[in-house]
Amino acid sequence: MAVPLSPILRTAVWAVAAPLGLYFTFLALGATPFFQRHFLYAHKINTLWWRDVNEPERFGFARGQVTPFSLKTPDGVDLYAWHVMPLPAYLKQEERFSAQKPGFCEDFTQTESFRAIKEDPDARVVLSFHGNAGDIAQNHRPDSYHVITDTSSYHVLAIDYRGFGHSTGVPSEDGLIQDAATLIDWVINVAGVPSDRIVLLGQSLGTAVTSGVAELYASQGIEFGGIVLVAGFSNLPKMLSGYKIGGMFPVLGPLKVWPGFLEYMEGFIYDKWPSADRLESLVKLTKRRLRLTLISAEDDSDIPCEESSKLFRAAANATVEGGLNDHSFESWKEVRTIHKGKNAFVTTWHADHNIIIRQERFPYGGHNDIMGYAPVILAIMRSFDFGGTVYDGAGSDTSSRTL
Numbered sequence: 001m002a003v004p005l006s007p008i009l010r011t012a013v014w015a016v017a018a019p020l021g022l023y024f025t026f027l028a029l030g031a032t033p034f035f036q037r038h039f040l041y042a043h044k045i046n047t048l049w050w051r052d053v054n055e056p057e058r059f060g061f062a063r064g065q066v067t068p069f070s071l072k073t074p075d076g077v078d079l080y081a082w083h084v085m086p087l088p089a090y091l092k093q094e095e096r097f098s099a100q101k102p103g104f105c106e107d108f109t110q111t112e113s114f115r116a117i118k119e120d121p122d123a124r125v126v127l128s129f130h131g132n133a134g135d136i137a138q139n140h141r142p143d144s145y146h147v148i149t150d151t152s153s154y155h156v157l158a159i160d161y162r163g164f165g166h167s168t169g170v171p172s173e174d175g176l177i178q179d180a181a182t183l184i185d186w187v188i189n190v191a192g193v194p195s196d197r198i199v200l201l202g203q204s205l206g207t208a209v210t211s212g213v214a215e216l217y218a219s220q221g222i223e224f225g226g227i228v229l230v231a232g233f234s235n236l237p238k239m240l241s242g243y244k245i246g247g248m249f250p251v252l253g254p255l256k257v258w259p260g261f262l263e264y265m266e267g268f269i270y271d272k273w274p275s276a277d278r279l280e281s282l283v284k285l286t287k288r289r290l291r292l293t294l295i296s297a298e299d300d301s302d303i304p305c306e307e308s309s310k311l312f313r314a315a316a317n318a319t320v321e322g323g324l325n326d327h328s329f330e331s332w333k334e335v336r337t338i339h340k341g342k343n344a345f346v347t348t349w350h351a352d353h354n355i356i357i358r359q360e361r362f363p364y365g366g367h368n369d370i371m372g373y374a375p376v377i378l379a380i381m382r383s384f385d386f387g388g389t390v391y392d393g394a395g396s397d398t399s400s401r402t403l
Contacts, residue, residue: 036269037170037172040132040271041132041161041163041171041205042133043132043133043161043163043164043171044163045133046133046134046135046164046165047134047135047138048166051137053068053082053135053136053165053166054068054103054104055102056068056137057102059142060146061084061142061146062087062090062094062097063102064090064099064100064102064112065084065085065090065149066084066085067082067085067100067105067113067114068080068104068105069082069083069104069105069107069108071182071183071186072182073162073178073179074178074182075175077167077168077169077179078168078169079160079161079162079179079182079183080135080159080166080167081136081157081158081159081160082136082145082157082158082159083108083113083114083117083155083156083157084155084156084158085097085113085116085149085155086148086154086155087149087150087151088151088152088153089155093112093116096112097112097113097116100112114191116155117155118192122197123155123191123193123197124154124155124198124199124384125154125197125198125199126155126156126198126199126380127156127158127180127184127198127200127201128141128144128145128157128201128206129158129159129180129201129202129203129206129207129209129210130158130160130204130205130206131204131206132204132205134164134165135160135165135166136159136160136164136165140368140369140371140372141371143371144371144372147371147372147376148377152377152380152381154384157183157187159179159180159183161175161176161179162175162176167179172271173212173271173273176212177209177212177213177216179209180209180212180213181213181217184198184200184213195217195222195223195224195225196223196224196225196289197225197384199225199227200214200226200227201228201376201380202229202230203230203231203368203371204230204231204232204233204367207229207230207232207233207275207311208232208236208273208275210227211227211229211232211275211278211279211282212273212275212278214227214278214282215279215281215282215285218282218285219285223286223287223288226291226293226379226380226382226383226384227282227290227291227292227293227383228295228376228379228380228383229275229292229293229308229311230295230296230370231295231302231303231308231367232296232303232307232308233273233307233310233311234274234275234276234307234310234314235273235274235277236269236271236272236273237269239307276310276314279292279311279318280315280317280318281318283315283351283357284318286353286355287353288353289353289354290353291356291358291382292315292357292358293358293359293383294308294312294315294357294358294359295308295359295360295361295362295375295379296361296370297363297364297365297366297367297369298343298344298361298362298363298364299363299364299365299366300365300366300367300370301366301367302366302367305361308359309359312333312347312349312357312359313329313333315357316329316333316349316351316357317329319351319355333347333349336348336349341363342363343361344360344361344362344363345359345360345361346358347359347360358382360379362375
């Protein structure tokens with residue numbers, strides 16, 4: 001005859017069993033392509049139903065400063081996009097820009113804003129690739145555009161990937177890289193901005209998109225003014241063992257106590273996003289110039305900041321024939337590092353083919369707010385060699401080129 005559990009013991013059993021049951025249900029659903037896509041990209045989570053992204057003034061922009069428009073990918077997907085005019089350029093002809101018809105623009109090439117890029121032989125453009133969830137104007141994203149355009153001469157172009165916001169289609173690794181390539185092709189071939197006056201800026205998921213598309217173009221001999229990756233990760237399956245949704249709910253972290261099962265579950269992840277491998281390839285493909293900056297915040301509770309160190313190692317080690325072992329690499333890195341307190345530091349790595357790889361860990365900024373902080377805009381300015389930029393960092397002399 002079964003002995004009934006006491007109320008206290010029954011409560012304790014349920015307190016353990018219920019969360020475990022929910023967690024393993026989450027894992028089972030996440031192993032299927034449909035649910036995994038929604039868990040990973042969270043592309044249907046947005047606030048479009050209560051605010052209109054076709055009214056950029058809602059987000060603090062001047063009338064006519066932002067032009068919403070769309071691009072068509074080679075496989076027929078419509079990508080929703082924003083062009084954000086730098087305020088100094090806007091101010092010079094404020095009456096002309098503010099007189100533009102507000103709202104979504106069917107043909108951006110017929111606008112004054114487009115002509116401001118096309119007819120400026122010195123135009124510099126930042127292509128912004130956002131993280132997962134939300135849309136082009138969600139949460140911190142408009143603020144990050146403001147930081148770049150409020151006082152600089154840099155134009156910003158941003159897109160919603162396929163399946164995000166007003167863009168059509170379904171997200172996938174290959175699809176998002178194609179979306180980024182569509183924007184780049186448009187800027188180079190339609191707007192007429194050469195690649196050396198373009199900086200690719202990616203945050204979180206956007207760092208993986210940026211790494212993938214930069215490698216693609218490097219394989220074609222096309223190099224950019226700079227690449228800035230904020231809160232990046234080395235590859236998706238391994239990153240998920242430390243990732244926490246909203247900085248609170250671990251994805252695969254609890255499985256670390258069962259390494260075999262953790263590895264088994266990692267095998268069910270369809271989109272791998274191997275950014276470390278892609279940055280290694282990018283560096284090896286570089287022929288003329290590379291400015292690669294990796295930025296993370298010490299207090300990022302979503303993606304461990306150590307992930308940026310993995311990216312840095314992959315990129316920097318690719319400049320050394322045969323690579324360096326762990327001990328040698330850490331020794332070389334320490335020579336090139338300036339420590340700034342509170343676990344913050346800057347490491348600058350110089351190599352042949354005019355390659356500069358820079359890692360900065362900032363003490364604050366979390367996962368998202370860091371996009372509006374000084375390290376990001378400074379990285380963009382360095383990429384464009386603003387004012388004859390000199391890269392800081394110990395060991396940044398010519399001796400560091402002869403590894």
